Amino acid sequence: MLHGRALRYIDEVARQGSIRRAAKELNVAASAINRHVIELETELGAPIFERLPRGLKLTSTGELLVAHIRETLRAHDRMRSQIQSLRGLSRGEVSLATMATLAAGRLADVVAAFRETHPLVSVRIMVGDRAGVTEMITSGRAEIALAYNLPQDSRIQRAAEFQHRLGAVIAKEHPLALKKSVRVADCLVYPLVLADKSSSLRDLVEKLAPANVEVVPAVETNSMELMKRLVRQSQHVTFLNRVDVDQELRDGDLAFLPLSGAAGRQRVSLVHRSRGSLSPAASRFMQFVMDHFGTSNEAKRLPEGQEDP
Numbered sequence: 001m002l003h004g005r006a007l008r009y010i011d012e013v014a015r016q017g018s019i020r021r022a023a024k025e026l027n028v029a030a031s032a033i034n035r036h037v038i039e040l041e042t043e044l045g046a047p048i049f050e051r052l053p054r055g056l057k058l059t060s061t062g063e064l065l066v067a068h069i070r071e072t073l074r075a076h077d078r079m080r081s082q083i084q085s086l087r088g089l090s091r092g093e094v095s096l097a098t099m100a101t102l103a104a105g106r107l108a109d110v111v112a113a114f115r116e117t118h119p120l121v122s123v124r125i126m127v128g129d130r131a132g133v134t135e136m137i138t139s140g141r142a143e144i145a146l147a148y149n150l151p152q153d154s155r156i157q158r159a160a161e162f163q164h165r166l167g168a169v170i171a172k173e174h175p176l177a178l179k180k181s182v183r184v185a186d187c188l189v190y191p192l193v194l195a196d197k198s199s200s201l202r203d204l205v206e207k208l209a210p211a212n213v214e215v216v217p218a219v220e221t222n223s224m225e226l227m228k229r230l231v232r233q234s235q236h237v238t239f240l241n242r243v244d245v246d247q248e249l250r251d252g253d254l255a256f257l258p259l260s261g262a263a264g265r266q267r268v269s270l271v272h273r274s275r276g277s278l279s280p281a282a283s284r285f286m287q288f289v290m291d292h293f294g295t296s297n298e299a300k301r302l303p304e305g306q307e308d309p
Helices: 005-016 019-026 030-044 061-084 107-117 128-140 200-209 224-232 242-251 280-293
Strands: 049-052 053-060 093-097 121-126 144-146 156-171 191-195 219-221 237-241 254-258 265-273 299-302
Touching: 005 053, 005 061, 005 237, 019 030, 019 107, 030 061, 053 061, 093 128, 107 121, 107 280, 128 156, 128 265, 144 280, 156 200, 156 224, 156 280, 191 200, 191 224, 191 299, 200 237, 200 265, 219 224, 224 237, 224 242, 224 254, 224 280, 237 242, 242 254, 254 299, 265 280
Parallel strands: 093 121, 093 144, 191 219, 191 237
Antiparallel strands: 049 053, 144 265, 156 237, 156 254, 156 265, 156 299
C-alpha cells in the first residue's frame, strides 16, 4: 500500500506535469519523488506517466491511479477534519434536562446515535416539568436542556427551536382512525387519557377544546408510556406530539391524527445557559439534537425568536 507522502508526490507530479516542478512545489528532492514513481510503476507493472519532451503526461493506468489517489486523499482529509472536531471528546459528560415526553420519544434515538459515535462520553439525562427544567439549566445542574414551551428568561440562550405537530393518538382500529385529522371536540365523546396538569401538553389540549366544555380525563398521568399503552387496545384517546410516537407509528401499533388548523403545535427549545461556555461534548450533543429533531417531516425548525405564521 502506498504511504500518504507517496500519494501526495504522485498527485503533485500529475498536477505539475513535471517531477522537477513538483519537487519545487513540495520542497523535496526530485530524486526522492522520481524513486517513488519508479517503484510504483514497477509494482503495477505498467507506466504511470508518458515521458514527453515537454514533461510528463498520465497514461491510462496513471489516470485511474490518480483518480484513486485523489479520492483517498480527500477521504483522509475528511477523516483528519473529523478527528480535529472531536478533540476533547475522548472523555467527558453531557448533562441534559428534558421532559418525560421527549425522554420517552425521539431523544432516545439521539442518545443512541451519539453514544455510538462517542462511546467514552457519558450522557446524564434528568427529567422534570417545565419549571424543573428551567431550574436545572439556570442553576447549572444541566449544561443543556430540551423542552416544550420554555418561558423567556435572560439566563437562558436558545440554540434552536422546532415546532412539532400535536394530534390525537389512538388504536389503529379506533372509530376515529378513518379521519385524516380531528378537532379536540371530536375526541371528547371517547374516554380521554391526558397528561397531568403540570404538563404544557395538558394546557394546550384544554385551550384547543370548545370554550364551554370542561375536559375531564378518564385517566390522568405523567407517564407517556402509560398513555400510549392505554390507547393501544381500547376506545381511549390521548394527545401527543407526532415525534412522541415515531417508533409506534413505524411499528404499526398506533395511529396519529393531527389536530385541525395551525394551533395544535408545540414549540421545542434547545437551550443552554447564557453565561459560560459549553463543553465540547455538550456542543457536539446539541448538533446531534439539531440533526434529529430538525429534519423530520413533521418538525419545523424556527430561527430563534421567530413566530410561526
